[in-house]
Amino acid sequence: MEKRWVHNQESPAEVVENLAQALKISPTLTGILCQRGICTFEEARRFFRPSLSDLHDPFLMKDMGQAVDRLNQALHKGEKVLVYGDYDVDGTTSVALMYGFLRNYTHQIDFYIPDRYKEGYGVSSQGIDWAAEHGFSLIISLDCGIKSADKVAYASGKGIDFIICDHHLPDEDIPKAVAVLDPKQVDCPYPYKELSGCGVGFKLIQAFCMQNDIAQEEAYKLLDLLVVSIAADIVPITGENRILAYYGLQHLNGPQPMRPGLDALKELAGITGEMDITSIVFGFAPRINAAGRMGDAKNSVRMLLAQTKEDAFRMADIINESNKERRTKDTNITKEALQMIEADDFLRTANSTVLFKETWHKGVIGIVASRCIEKYYRPTIILTQSNGKASGSARSVHGFNVHSAIESCSDLLEQFGGHMYAAGLTLPVENVPAFIKRFEEVVSNTITKEQKIPQIEIDAKIDLKQITRNFYNIVRQMEPFGPGNMRPVFVSECVYDTGSVRVVGDSHLKLRLTQDGFYSIDAIGFGLSDFYKPISKGIPFDLCYTIEENVYRGVTTLQLRIKDIRMK
Incomplete structure (x- = not known):
């Protein structure tokens, strides 16, 4: 899928340089800080050294x-x-x-x-x-x-x-x-x-x-x-x-010692290293959510409150089974939803996706909507039948207000709520065809060409030789990463593989990159195996990526996690 590379606006050079001198770090990194509203030494001190004493009354x-x-x-x-x-x-x-x-x-x-x-x-x-x-x-x-x-x-x-x-x-x-x-x-x-x-x-x-x-x-x-x-x-x-x-x-x-319930969850999720925001989002959150999606959410609370390892693992096992059930339904319904789109000329070429099937499990339809957006990048609503009504979850794409679009169809709905990127709605089953038509009209009239292409926000353009252990250590100190403070994304131009490019797993690229004939660094690109042939022929390319550590056989090295590639 094509992606837009959007470069974040650069801050005034004087501000960036002054902060670089005050902090004694690279102007590239202070430029990223300034983009995030951290432009003075005091703001940087509070950012890099968070203090509980700074919590508000x-x-x-x-x-x-x-x-x-x-x-x-x-x-x-x-x-x-x-x-x-x-x-x-x-x-x-x-x-x-x-x-x-x-x-x-x-x-x-x-x-x-x-x-x-x-x-x-x-x-x-x-x-x-x-x-x-x-x-x-x-x-x-x-x-x-x-x-x-x-x-x-x-x-x-x-x-x-x-x-x-x-x-x-x-x-x-x-x-x-x-x-x-x-x-x-x-x-x-x-x-x-x-x-x-x-x-x-x-x-x-x-x-x-x-x-x-x-x-x-x-x-x-x-x-x-x-x-x-x-x-x-x-x-x-x-x-x-x-x-x-x-x-x-x-x-x-x-x-x-970690709280017994979270410790049990960490073990069941297979998390072996330090916890970070990402491991919580992908390791803890789906399992805790699964209790409410597939059964009784009180089990999540009981697990979190457990005071012994035995009680914690007993509840965590129940929750983990709920998560396995959730994943099975999620996978099956997503497969069915994508088949429905691919088999229908209107759905395949529309500006929105609205699908309805009365037997789909209500607990996973929001997840299914997000999965469909991964394949068909456009505002998506998945509906199922609940208590005699069509009930659904909506998910959106960057910059498009799905709540507002649903509101434009409110005369067809019984209730709706949510925010710009996610919403829920309920309507009479007999109104579903009219809603599909109206929602598509609203989206078609309001969505822009840019909003139909997923975007990657770029923080800075750098040369590979700038990626040193010291550079990475400063990036690490910007954690925890998440909305409002995402892991920095860099672009490097006109790079080559050193001859080691290969496909690993089903569709992943493993490379060793060089630029200007010196310095090389490992990189991995998940789901990017389509680029194997041109890269293996020695064609130069641009890439955007984040920097991470890779531990292999006890040895820790830096590697790039590639987000997208553009061949020259």
Whole structure:
């Protein structure tokens, strides 16, 4: 698939050079820092040396005082407190974080995760009824609740108060809860707006510790759960999230024993080295998510809260089996979806993909939508039948607002929600053909030519000889990488293979590259075997790549991970 190489805008040369002299590092690297808004020595110091002392005062968040007061009241009076969270990674880590902390201060506590299929996303009437039946008078909702004004009012009628900890964009109708903690509220003065749901819960715990003279170290013990939420929920790893992720990874990789549930997950995922954001996203997140997709998300919470290795592995095994089932359904449905596209002239050449089959598993349709985009790069919606309705998940391509496109079809829908790149929707089955036609019209009229081609953002053009161990060590210090601070991508032009190019596995290239007749470095390009013939003939080429370490037979060397190749 063709890709666009988009070079990030260069910063003013004087600013880049001044920072290079102050830090005593390559202007290439300070140029990348400046692109990311780090242009002074002090900004660089905070970036390279994150400090927990730079975390914001939690009481800057709107309603934080009311939240702590109500929680204190509940604990002092022995009220029953219910910790309520969503069924994804952010929700389940949030519940484990809050419940695991509060159970040190009360035995009148339980947690609740809604059933993905019977109750749907967010606060449910069934959950409130369950809380009322079991005598709970306070619900702390995490990663949900900001759009549940009607449910909060329903709970109030049953004598149940709400503290909402959420990070999603609020509607105009803010729930009338005792406290609504959400930095995205327009009147919330909290300086950092991009916390995960678990991050908002963490700020409540921080504030609780401050109010009750509890050492902040008690809150910091929870950063292992918080970094899992930050990585899995794909929030920007900037500002406060960067500090929290940095220390969360230290917690996971430190000398102290890992939380039993995460340790079990690491072993089952086959992760042998240090944890980073990528290993959480691809090793932890799918397994934690699978519990809610294929069965009971409470199993994820039970695993995260397990206090013994035996209990942790028992729950992790259940979750791992759910993940295997998820992968099987994901693979089979993706294969079927791609066959549907390839067999239909309209679908094959359309500007969008909308597929419907009533028997597809609802728990994996979002994943299937993403898989289809890997083959057919365009806004995609996968629909299945649920409770007599067509229910679906949408995914988008870079720069295209799929939520807005769905909104243009709202007269055909019963409900929808989400954001620019991912959304969910429900509509009558009989409206599906009209929706497919309308959505295609909307996309065709609004998508640009550039948005239909996947892009690679390039940070800098360099010569291969610049890639030294010292250069790489500075790049390493820019971790943790993720949205808002991605692993730097470099371009090198007119390079050659030294004669060692070969295909490994089914479709991967292994090379040893040289430029200007000197210096050589190993490289690997996954899925790039189509370039084998021209490269083996000695034709020069340009490539874009990231730099990584490769360990082989105990020897560690630098290698390039190629993202794309352009033959000369």
